[in-house]
Amino acid sequence: MIVDRRKGVAILVRESALPLLLLAAWDFVVVILFQVYHQEWMEQPTLPLSLIGSALVLYLNVRNTAAYNRWWEGRTLWGAITNNSRSFGRQASTLLRERPDLACAMAAYPHALRGALGRVDVSEDLRRLLTPAMYEAVMAKTNRPNAVLYQIGYGVTEEVTRRGIDGAVHGQIDRILSDLANAQGGLERIRNTPLPIQFSTVPRLLVHVFCLVLPLSMVQTLGWITPLGSSLVGLLFVGLDKVGSDLEEPFNSTPHGLPMRTMCRTIEIDLLQGAGVPAEGPLAPVKGVAP
Amino acid sequence: MIVDRRKGVAILVRESALPLLLLAAWDFVVVILFQVYHQEWMEQPTLPLSLIGSALVLYLNVRNTAAYNRWWEGRTLWGAITNNSRSFGRQASTLLRERPDLACAMAAYPHALRGALGRVDVSEDLRRLLTPAMYEAVMAKTNRPNAVLYQIGYGVTEEVTRRGIDGAVHGQIDRILSDLANAQGGLERIRNTPLPIQFSTVPRLLVHVFCLVLPLSMVQTLGWITPLGSSLVGLLFVGLDKVGSDLEEPFNSTPHGLPMRTMCRTIEIDLLQGAGVPAEGPLAPVKGVAP
Amino acid sequence: MIVDRRKGVAILVRESALPLLLLAAWDFVVVILFQVYHQEWMEQPTLPLSLIGSALVLYLNVRNTAAYNRWWEGRTLWGAITNNSRSFGRQASTLLRERPDLACAMAAYPHALRGALGRVDVSEDLRRLLTPAMYEAVMAKTNRPNAVLYQIGYGVTEEVTRRGIDGAVHGQIDRILSDLANAQGGLERIRNTPLPIQFSTVPRLLVHVFCLVLPLSMVQTLGWITPLGSSLVGLLFVGLDKVGSDLEEPFNSTPHGLPMRTMCRTIEIDLLQGAGVPAEGPLAPVKGVAP
Amino acid sequence: MIVDRRKGVAILVRESALPLLLLAAWDFVVVILFQVYHQEWMEQPTLPLSLIGSALVLYLNVRNTAAYNRWWEGRTLWGAITNNSRSFGRQASTLLRERPDLACAMAAYPHALRGALGRVDVSEDLRRLLTPAMYEAVMAKTNRPNAVLYQIGYGVTEEVTRRGIDGAVHGQIDRILSDLANAQGGLERIRNTPLPIQFSTVPRLLVHVFCLVLPLSMVQTLGWITPLGSSLVGLLFVGLDKVGSDLEEPFNSTPHGLPMRTMCRTIEIDLLQGAGVPAEGPLAPVKGVAP
């Protein structure tokens, strides 16, 4: 996630440079064909362009709203992971004092989830935070975050049995594990259900078609400054398309994805400090982007 | 659900080919009548077209938002089915060790639900996962997913009585069954309540009328390239209409429906593995579409 | 609720015929005055019309979204009634075996609610499903659905006392009665709080004014085909206004209201079959409309 | 709240008359200056007006959606007050039979809330429904509805102690008091947090500026009928602004506010009848407005 606005603009400019240059090149081809070689069949009246433009903008806005809602729902569910792991720390602080391995396992949970959502390798973090036995058990499963929750559940049940803890307290801790499972299910839902291609690929194709037609329609009125006008309009449409496609997959590893590594580290620090285990410091943004 | 974007575009092109070809044919008829036979009564000024076009796009966007919300609510409710069946597996893992038939029955539940929502035959899956007695009892009812929940409820109550399990634990399992019933009720609501025809059939009719008038209004300014301009605008409107009609029924069996078979298999694997029963592998997408 | 799309279109055409004919008649008056009697004071430039048209469409869309949300919220609350009455059936199946009158009373509850929301007479259904004593007690109250819930509550309490049922089980049943009361309160809220007239009557007035001005503004450019152009635009605006006004009152008895009788019958069948009481079959749609 | 649509339109016309007359007067000044005194510097091409108009309509719609959501959220929270006070009546009917003063106090609660939200004097209603001791205690506090809840809570606790009522039942009643406190907090939130002035005062200013410029831009094309065209457009914009400003404060005492007195009376009747205390009849709308 971009946290430094100045550097963020530079990132956006870099990402948009290629399509805009291609568009500008096409504009010049059209202008030269029209102004130098007088290809007058290129003239087109303006009606369809204006109507298509308005329709496209409205469509892109509907798509962008859906993409932003996915992004924000993903963030809200990560917030639920944070809140519940913190509550696990507070409520179980009496229980966990003799079992710092459970607090460490809970600190490993968001890492396992981050690995599953972003399809990245997190075995280093899991090895660091889990006991060897837990690590073996978790790595053997396909759904590793779920396996971490199972291990925590087993540990909690052991402690409850060993120390004769009241059932109501056990119930409250179990409810937190269920809430974590629900938030995890929501995150997997966003991960496994991409925006329908009617809202992802189709708008992009329409924007490309629109940008191809754009200079043809402008050249007879704008003449030599067509590239300027066309680029200005193209910039807006390419930009509107980019807004949605940047946000629609909140767990990818571009600068626009959610800062999952930063959030995992935050949770880790809270839990390890609470259990009296030394913790590393928070992650700093890299080139204006929280990783 | 389309999971491969490249193949998905091919599917969309195939589905849209016929209406666009019909529109292009009509465009040619109009152009020839106007340019060759000089039917000048066809000339129409542009005002109503532009206004109608804008109004139609706005209307289609409102409809498409409603259709997408139905689709996403359906997916979210299937997510609740997944989460709760997974929680049933985890919380009841001590209870179910001697009763793998209950885990299998829970694995049969989403299949029964899929059969009811998509009006497809799932008796093969039910026979495979339910005991013969349960199978008979379930097939005799109209609302089969509800009947599966009843059977699971009876089995849980038996175990609770036989092993003297605490009432609070029983209550927690029962709550999961209630949550499953609520999610099922929500899915049935979407299934049984189509979008009002004011948001489904009417927009399509208006798009058709609009596409008929389109070349009439363009022909006097665009001349021989009318089919190009008209097809471009028509493509956009037919496309916008298609977005909504593809998503408004999330349980149909087109490539745009929710991947209910894939989700059922995922739930099945989780539950059977947890109960120590051998399970089949996950379903692969077919031609870019998750079934 | 219209369930047959083909017949639904016929219904919409029938309902819209009168205003469209009136509009066409007015169009002809204007054309004849202008073309035959050359009333040139009628000429108007196009600016205000196009701006007013766009503004009106946007306003209608905001209103239609609000109206659709009311309709869908009403449907969702009826879904909560269905889910909770079904849960009442399942959880209380042991309790109700000796008290089929309570299941019948629960089956009467949605009928009482339907009567209150749609202001129709449901005494026949109540007499059929309630015991004579309950029927007397319920008919004496103003808020009859609430009175049915009271009667069920009294019966449940009796059984709880008589058979020494555990307080937790009683609490669960009571929670269902509270959830039903909440859903009922939500339905009454929609019923008693119409859309503000700024969103119901005002848009209709503006559409009427707009349709009156429409031919005046078109006649000088369109000439004799004014009625065609004006009707086309008028159809769109009258249609957009109709979408919202059809959906804004989800409990009225037009073909666009929620199918409350069908839903009541579905609930009735589920509950009576569960209690071993013979039930009537489901209601079939009448002329494409679920009653 | 306006419940009679016919009279409601009359109210809207009356409220909008002054600004529309002022606008018409300004239109005439412009026309006369232009047509009679030929102040040609007034001529303005149409571009900015059309663009500003579209932008303004979109902005007003965003604002109106926010205002309507506030209004509807207020109504929903009042619905929660109604539901919970009704549940208090039902669940506590055994407890309250010997304490009708508590039912009366609950009937006084919405009046106290109405007084706090609308900043009106409700001491008459409170005196009528509360015991003298309660009345003294409540009037001494700043947050009177909260004080009424405290008094009810004390009374319930007394009864629980005196009659040895089970803790679970007490817990259920206390949960209702908490739900009432939450709904009250939501209503106070809407009351104390006006729409940001960017969504309240700014749109109105922009509409006024727009209406001032309107005739200047129309006069050269419309000539003598400028006042007609300008009033038509102005009516639409003044109307759109009015929609939002009428709804943005749901607790004010204009005809557009929520019918708090009517709702209070409804709650009062339900509770008093349930406790066997004679109650007044429901409030009738006054001139088409439910008070």
Place this chain on the structure above:
Amino acid sequence: MIVDRRKGVAILVRESALPLLLLAAWDFVVVILFQVYHQEWMEQPTLPLSLIGSALVLYLNVRNTAAYNRWWEGRTLWGAITNNSRSFGRQASTLLRERPDLACAMAAYPHALRGALGRVDVSEDLRRLLTPAMYEAVMAKTNRPNAVLYQIGYGVTEEVTRRGIDGAVHGQIDRILSDLANAQGGLERIRNTPLPIQFSTVPRLLVHVFCLVLPLSMVQTLGWITPLGSSLVGLLFVGLDKVGSDLEEPFNSTPHGLPMRTMCRTIEIDLLQGAGVPAEGPLAPVKGVAP
């Protein structure tokens, strides 16, 4: 938060003065170049401007809706803080009578939260409300509001143990602490996750580009009154951009942020009065702005 509309308009005018003056200056430069030095290469037809303008307005509205939702979600979460701290006061009133320090600590909690969200120094308020021991413990932690909750939790547990309070009562108080932690987590989420720069910096850049091009496109039709027309349009666009950027960060210290100090004081008064500790009066708005 601005509470006085009149003064609020003055604030907005002051904040917008600089960009509008710069725009007007640029307008004059363009007019003089065009009218006096006849730089005719500046002439541009109007098509792209009108299309860009509409697209930009739609985009700004999508962004403004997202920003307003952030602002309103922040306010709602602060409402949850208020409700739950009030419930803590009511439910724990028996428990806290001998422990006013806990009520004071709860009154310190929103101050600690305000300090964390707004990055301001609140040590004075914490010192005033916390006991010295608590103050030391809280100031030593990074997440101070969370540390205050821990301290309250320890105090409650002490009282529960010392006076042998029932577990259910303890559970209810603990649930309130969890709800406070959830609301706090939501507020931190809004604080730490800015709007994506696609919705914050990009719209502003596009508005600036648009305002630069504006007079170039208007000058050939508007001539000497270009600055007037351009300023009018520019005012609208700068204003629309400002609406969103004012609201997108609800916890900053501009006049548009949430009135966190006022809300903290309100909570403080309720809790201290309830615990019998003398409290300061409510905060008055300063120059029309609630701090």
